[in-house]
Amino acid sequence: MLRIALPNKGRLSEDARDLFNQAGLDVLVRGDRALTASLGGEFEAIFVRAQDVPEFVADGAADAGITGLDLVSESGRELESLLDLEFGKCRLVVACRDESPVKSVADIKADSRVATAFPSIARSYFSSAGANLQIVPISGAAEIAPHLGIADVILDVTSTGSTLRTNGLREIATVMSSSAQLYAAKCRATTWSSEKLNALAQLTGALASVIRARGKRYLMANVPRESLPSVKEILPGISGPTVVDILNGGRFVAVHSVVQARTVYRTIASLKELGAEGILVTRIERLVP
Secondary structure (H helix, E strand, C coil): CEEEEEECCHHHHHHHHHHHHHCCCCEECCCCCCCEEEECCCEEEEEECHHHHHHHHHCCCCCEEEEEHHHHHHHCCCEEEEEECCCCCEEEEEEEECCCCCCCHHHCCCCCEEEECCHHHHHHHHHHCCCCCEEEECCCCHHHHHHHCCCCEEEEEECCCHHHHHCCEEEEEEEEEECEEEEEECCHHHHCCHHHHHHHHHHHHHHHHHHHHCCEEEEEEEEEHHHHHHHHHHCCCCCCCEEEECCCCCCEEEEEEEEEHHHHHHHHHHHHHCCCEEEEEEECCCCCC
C-alpha cells in the first residue's frame, strides 16, 4: 500500500481531496482531526503541511506527495514531478511599493532588503540577476513588510495580483510559475519493487484520466452520410470521430466524438447546418488515451 502525503489544510488540501474522490479513490477519514486516511482502500494518505511534503517524500516517510512546485523548489529536495494537477496555480513575483521609483530588478539598490517566505529561491534568483540584496526571511504577510520598513521589496506568491494591489504594491518581475503536482523520489527506480512502481503508475494514471477529461464533453449525433467529409473537420476528436452505422438508419450514420466544452455550442450549430439530428452531449468523468 502506497503512502501519499497530502496538504492538511487550505485550498490545496480541498482540491487534492476532490481530485482523489473523482478518481474513485475516496478519502475516508475517521474524524476531522485524523492524520491519516484510506484512499479507496488501496492507498493511504497522511496529512502534513504543504511545505513539509517535499521532506516527507524525499526522506521516504511518504512514497509520493502533492504540493506546489514553488515549495519543492524552496526545499531543494531532489524529487520528480509525475503529473501536473492543474490546480493551485500561482506565481512567485518581486514587488515594491507603488510610489517606489524601482521599475525592474536592475533598479533595486545594492544591499536593499527583500522580505520573503522563500529565502532559498530569493537568494538563487537575485544572485543569478547579479543583484546583491539582503534576504529577510519571514513566515507570512510579506505584503506589509515594505510599509513597516522591514524590507524595500518582497518576493511573494500571488494568484491574481489583487492582494498586492490592495496593499499598495506592484509587480516588477516574475520569478517562477507554480502549480500543484504529484511528486515522488527520483531514486525509486532502483529501490522500489516492481509491484510498488506499478501501483504508483496506476495512481498517476487514475488522476491523469480525471484531469484529461476536464473541459471535455462527449458528443453523439446522427448525420447524413454524404456530410462525413465536412463532419471530420468539425469533429476532429482525439484521433478523428467514430462513425457507426445505424440499424435501419437509411442515409444517416452515428458520429461520436470528444469535443471542447467551451465551444460545444458552436459545434452543435455547425452540425445542425449539415443536417445532423439527435444530438446528445454528456459529461466525461475520465479520459484515457
